[in-house]
Amino acid sequence: MLKLRGRVSYRGSRDLEPRLLQVTENLKFPHALRGKRALLISHVPNQLSSIPEGFGAVLLRQESFLQDSALGVPLDSGVYVLPGDYSYLAEGDIVRLSPQTESISVIFRRRTPNNSILLTDRCNHYCLMCSQPPKNVEDSWLLEEAFELIRMLPGDTENIGFTGGEPTLYGDGFISLVAAAKANLPHTSLDVLSNGRAFANDEFAGKLASIAHPSLQVGIPLYSDDPVTHDYVVQSPGAYDETLRGILNLKRFGVRVEIRIVVHLQTLPRLVQTCEFISRNLLFVDHVALMGLEITGFTRANLDILWVDPYDYRDALSQAVNVLRTVGMNVSVYNHQLCVVNQDVEKECRQAISDWKNEYLPVCDDCEKRAKCGGFFSTQIMHKHSRHIKPFR
Secondary structure, eight states: OOOEEOOEEEEOOSOOOOOEEEOOOOOOOGGGGGGGEEEEESOOOOOOOOEEEOOOOOSOOOOHHHTTTTOOOGGOOOEEOOOGGGGTOOTOOEEEEEETTTTTEEEEEETTTTTTEOOOSOSOOOTTTOOOOOOOOOOOOOHHHHHHHHHHHTOOOOOEEEEEEEEEETTTHHHHHHHHHHHHHHTSSSEEEOGGGGGGGGGHHHHHHHHHOTTEEEEEEEOOHHHHHHHHHHHHHTTHHHHHHHHHHHTTTOEEEEEEOOOSSTTTHHHHHHHHHHHHHOOOSSEEEEEOOOOTTTTHTTTTHHHOOGGHOOOOOOOHHHHHHTTTOOOOEEOOOOSOOOOGGGGGGGOOOGGEEEEOOOEEEEGGTTTGGEEHHHHHHHHHTTOOOOEEE
């Protein structure tokens, strides 16, 4: 599991505001452009007598650099000494540096396709298995930072995601951000995770569609064909109706929609019926994802009413996939290990866990299907996973 944020040793002024900087290892980076760059120094060349000035910050991989009297370090820029947890940082990555809290957050990694932008911790749901528990806080600075980040991202970025909380709580601010993403990154696909309720409003759904983003998809959870069950899972009365109308509106305006179903003890009893409902009434959605639990956030607190071993529902999963497959729908299985599903759904299984939190058990080391397996969330390895993990040989 990669560490994306935390405290670091800092030398410099505490009066500087948090800021986004793009990482570079180029000591000769043009002076006029250094202000928006963080210079990463992994080793000191023999001929270097001092660190070049003008960079927004300096990132050192070793504390010993600060103790080297022969090396001039421009403390006015802010110097951050990185522990080994951040050894993966590389050219083109984007970090948020906060002098007042002596902390670093890795916001964008150039080498990975798994880059999601957190827009808010606020949400109008309180899902039983929420991995990012909502907070009633004023965090609109995250939206403002997202606009800045969009302008900094390289044009060849393949994909980004907007997530929360519930991103649509910003209203027109969210719409403006999607428009900015299209303008600044016209060749980058955009995935938005939303509960879909805001799109029950025709005008709001129409505003999103009018942007005409060429590669936009909205991922919306629908946990049951039964309104009572869905509303219970999301802990919000009336959510089912608004979510369904949101899906219908988005498709009416031509926006791509993915339906997401997290499989657990509350959704499993009607999993097959839910997929039948989708196949009859929402045949026009673009993708359906059947997902395993991430054991973090509220899931850990509610594990006794959520956990069921994926091996024990493998036949129901096969039925659900077959229902959607039979009518020609695009279906995928996320966050499941190949050894706990039936062979007939292996081709629908995807490696969907973000690489920074994707791990495998030691027993998986010599499995011949490991390269194709979705693996585990890091928190699954720490807390709970199937009792039937067995390598293919």
